[in-house]
Amino acid sequence: MKRDSLAAGWTLLLATLLALGFNQLRSEGIPLVAKEPYPIFVPCPETMEEAAKVSLADLAGSSKAPSFPAGTLLIDARLPERFSDGHIEGAVNLPYDELSGVGEEEAARIRARPGVTSILVYCDGWEEETDPAKRYDHPPSEHLADELKSLGFENVSSMQGGLKAWLERGGTTVKGPEGTP
């Protein structure tokens, strides 16, 4: 038994040295002590439905400037600061939060809006995230659109290319913080 404990100790030591050495040598190594807490947050919003994706070309048809059908509620999925800096006129701000999802209150307020027949969600325009702590697999606008659809909203879609594509096609933005749903 003593011999077994000793051998177990040696095995642990060997594994530890290999682990630390390997971590030191490889470029994807992590610090030995985490500098900031890990994002622990449960539950994640689970989306059961997948919303459609609409490109601005579909909306604009042959004309260059895109326009939205009457009854479209534009939702800006970006952070409030970004929204204030410039958003599509008439849009409301509903920042996408992968942790808490869309709240009951916000959903109720959107439902209460008169004359809304469809919802179009946009964000900045997707760029590949390189930070490992922010590994999204889809643009926030798609996530938010999926969530809204899962909550029972109909005719929900996300705008492909986001605000970037909108500006490229000659769309304009307005500044201002107002516009909570």
Add this chain to the structure above:
Amino acid sequence: MNRDFMRRWGIPSLDLAARIYLGGVFLFAAWGKVLDPYSFAVNIATYQVLPLELVNLAALILPWVELAVGGLLILGVFTRAQALLVNGMLLVFIAAIASALYRELDLGTCGCFASEEAAEDLSMSTVWRDVAWLAIGAGIFIVPERLRWGVERWWKLRSARNSEAVRDGGGSK
């Protein structure tokens, strides 16, 4: 069945099969975690058991322990020591999973920030699976060393044969 046959073939082959199975499980589990310690660190943090200072160290070292123990268990190097380590780890895992279930932590359903392995739904069946592996580990531990096929046994037989040859050689002089 013939007692002699059991001692010579039955127990050694059962022991080897158990070692290959359990060692294989640990090697398989270790591989993804060795390559992606970040995801594993998030998994560990999600259990909310270890203080933050220890999360990364555990995420780095534990997979390599699994790797070493799995490999040495299959090879049959200090086999009883490896069986001890396997069961030690399994006990820690069982405690962690049971406490997560007790605290109703929602670990399994959201794979957002977890590696693929952790995406399996966490339930009591995970605990029972670990208990079954614990029993296999205990079985490996109690097999007498002289009935075990493996590198260590082969090495001992070889050196015994060598020293015998030396003695015989010395005697003939």
